[in-house]
Amino acid sequence: MISNYCSFCGTKLKNTDEICPSCGKTISEEQYAGIERIGAGGTGYAETIDHESFAAYRKKLKKTVRIILPIIALVIAIGLMFMGVGPAGSIFAGICMLVLMFAVAAVQGRKKPDWEGTVTKKSYSHIRKKGADSHIYKIHFRTDSGGNKTQTWRSHTSVYDYLQEGDRVRFLGSIGTPYAFEKYDKSADESIPCVCCGHLMDPRYTFCTLCGGFLLKR
Numbered sequence: 001m002i003s004n005y006c007s008f009c010g011t012k013l014k015n016t017d018e019i020c021p022s023c024g025k026t027i028s029e030e031q032y033a034g035i036e037r038i039g040a041g042g043t044g045y046a047e048t049i050d051h052e053s054f055a056a057y058r059k060k061l062k063k064t065v066r067i068i069l070p071i072i073a074l075v076i077a078i079g080l081m082f083m084g085v086g087p088a089g090s091i092f093a094g095i096c097m098l099v100l101m102f103a104v105a106a107v108q109g110r111k112k113p114d115w116e117g118t119v120t121k122k123s124y125s126h127i128r129k130k131g132a133d134s135h136i137y138k139i140h141f142r143t144d145s146g147g148n149k150t151q152t153w154r155s156h157t158s159v160y161d162y163l164q165e166g167d168r169v170r171f172l173g174s175i176g177t178p179y180a181f182e183k184y185d186k187s188a189d190e191s192i193p194c195v196c197c198g199h200l201m202d203p204r205y206t207f208c209t210l211c212g213g214f215l216l217k218r
């Protein structure tokens, strides 16, 4: 697997790097040859939950939104113009879309309160509307304070597949992503999810090799 980020220190790597320019470790799976993969996540919750890589990831995400959303709005405005809506109407519609998308992005990137609880139920539904498929993955939780929580993912299934009924988890809403779930007992896990990008990672790593996010484990 190509590493975008060093699994030891989280530094961004160039394709040509064979040695991490920051920590000096060789970029190779052989580094982990003597360490058992299953169970490397340990049992118990991670001590560090406000790592600087989380803030860096949010910043990168916001930057992407700031660049991508105006492009989408412009494409919509031009598209409407070609459909005969007229320049003024198209610009107005484009601006409306832009405001709407920024509002959605702001809500999605918002930090939420942290909580601890247990997985009570997993549910999957498949909706087919006008030929378009939509896959909805949901997990229901019972929080320790007696409340109910639900998390929905529409395209990402890694955390949905990872968590099972009865698992004790904590949700770190303060990280600000829908993947910020940490399982208490990771002793039987072959992979653990990155709380920033949601991809499953080798639990022997310290950092996610796809986004540079710090991995939550013991």
Ligand SMILES: [Zn+2]
Pocket: 006, 007, 008, 009, 010, 011, 020, 021, 022, 023, 024, 025
């Ligand atoms: Zn490094």
Ligand SMILES: [Zn+2]
Pocket: 194, 195, 196, 197, 198, 199, 208, 209, 210, 211, 212, 213
């Ligand atoms: Zn990641």
